[in-house]
Amino acid sequence: MAKQNTVFKDAFNRCLALLSETSALPSEPELGQTLGVSRTTVRAILTRCEKLKLIDWDKRSKVVLRSPEPSDYFPTEETDSLAERIERSFMRRILAGGAEPGMQINELELAREIGTGTTSVREFLIRFSRFGLIEKRPNSHWVLKGFTRDFALELTEVREMFELRSAARFAALPENDPAWHELKTIEAEHRQILADIDNRYREFSELDERFHLLVHRSSSNRFIVDFYDVIAIVFHYHYQWNKANARERNARALEEHLAYIAALQSRDLKQVEQACRRHLKSARETLLQSIP
Amino acid sequence: MAKQNTVFKDAFNRCLALLSETSALPSEPELGQTLGVSRTTVRAILTRCEKLKLIDWDKRSKVVLRSPEPSDYFPTEETDSLAERIERSFMRRILAGGAEPGMQINELELAREIGTGTTSVREFLIRFSRFGLIEKRPNSHWVLKGFTRDFALELTEVREMFELRSAARFAALPENDPAWHELKTIEAEHRQILADIDNRYREFSELDERFHLLVHRSSSNRFIVDFYDVIAIVFHYHYQWNKANARERNARALEEHLAYIAALQSRDLKQVEQACRRHLKSARETLLQSIP
């Protein structure tokens, strides 16, 4: 087992969806473009489609023979990349399950638990270390620094610095910048979710990420944008394992976002700063409440 | 060749220095403590010392037989860890030698050039990616974003935000905080170097790093402190390959540091901000001048 073929499996599944909507597939390069994979993978997909009698493939002609059935798809567990699986396992361990700060992290043990080789775990830990939750002792183990109160305070301190700056930049964006249009779209989605909050409050998490990323992007600063990864991952898992009062919390955040968006649209720097601060303050409090 | 034994070689060299100053070595745990290595490595070192007839070793007694000679030491090239060697090779390529932004980085080629396996290069690139100079295309190559003007501007923008905040924190540190004493020491070294600037201006680079790190540390924020790694590495290599006007540049920076230090000691926030801004501004200009 060298490389996992998750790219193939995932692209194959997405191709099936495409296939159910047309009577013939496009050229290999075009298909590769659509699915975001190379021609090599496209050809592997086509080969499998042919074998399953989903299409009749002869050079340029790729005629659809039948609609795909559920059994044609690869199971979703097999389409996640190894990195995603490792991240999920790891985050569950440290955020959900009683992981004490100071605890040692063992590459071999983690690898065995997840069912992968040590290399992948190691690379994950290296990538993950920039989130400030773990630290390496060279030639020795990793140390879990833990999702502590200090961590949350340090994270939000930088977040506030960055977001205030980004928000001010945003407000100064020229009239014709596409970000304004994107903001309008996001605003509309806020209103839609709020209108049906009881059923749709779970959709907030994803919208939250899109909104703040849009704001951070206008900083045009790679360090600020990259830092948003840290915030996003923390809030992502935090939302996932901490569902107490989710409805009220999200409703409140949506309202704050709308005020924040209105402030941005007013282009009044004072107002922007005020609305931004208010929202960040309550986001910080929410996060802190979930930490013992 | 699995692991390199650079830890052993480096610790051995440092042990020789120790050895030339005493007539007998301490216990294994104590030696390990001093050299910062495990007992396993200490015992390997002692074994080699014995073999070279540098000491007579029998259990607790470790009598020095003769002073180490230059030929006893391992050559310095062999004591650098693989990671350090990779970093140097890589930085030379991208900072010193015409590396165009957008260029592809090939793991295999880099590994061959440096003479290591791909695993180490790969891990280096992952670690290095947080510096914002390269970016990964999954399942494909890395892209060099380049040490461009934009990079320098984005870097210094964040640096200024962080350092202003840290400096303000520093000024508010309680009287008995050890940082004040450390600051005094650093101040004295500044004066010593300035007094003999023609001969010692090269020592500025290291002092600069120590000073700014001391300031950043008072933020008590891991993200701010960690970010200083990015600044440090950029300035480190920048100083190393860009020696035009080094003497004047460093003399000026030393003066600015002294003003900055005085401002910190005054604990007057206005003054601190002013001195800090002035120094950061000129640091930014220096950096920008070296970029075409």
Added chain:
DNA sequence: GTTCTGTCTATTGTAGATAAAAGACAAACG
């Protein structure tokens, strides 16, 4: 009874191998 040493085990760092995926090039097609 604390500290040290001898011995042993577990884990990390690195190389090398291999399947998956990307990508290059020329011939074939429209």
Added chain:
DNA sequence: CGTTTGTCTTTTATCTACAATAGACAGAAC
């Protein structure tokens, strides 16, 4: 002539193996 396909090469992602290093434990020495 610009795409598309067939074929081939190169590169990445991942596993496994193994030496270096860290670390544990019991008995020896002070």
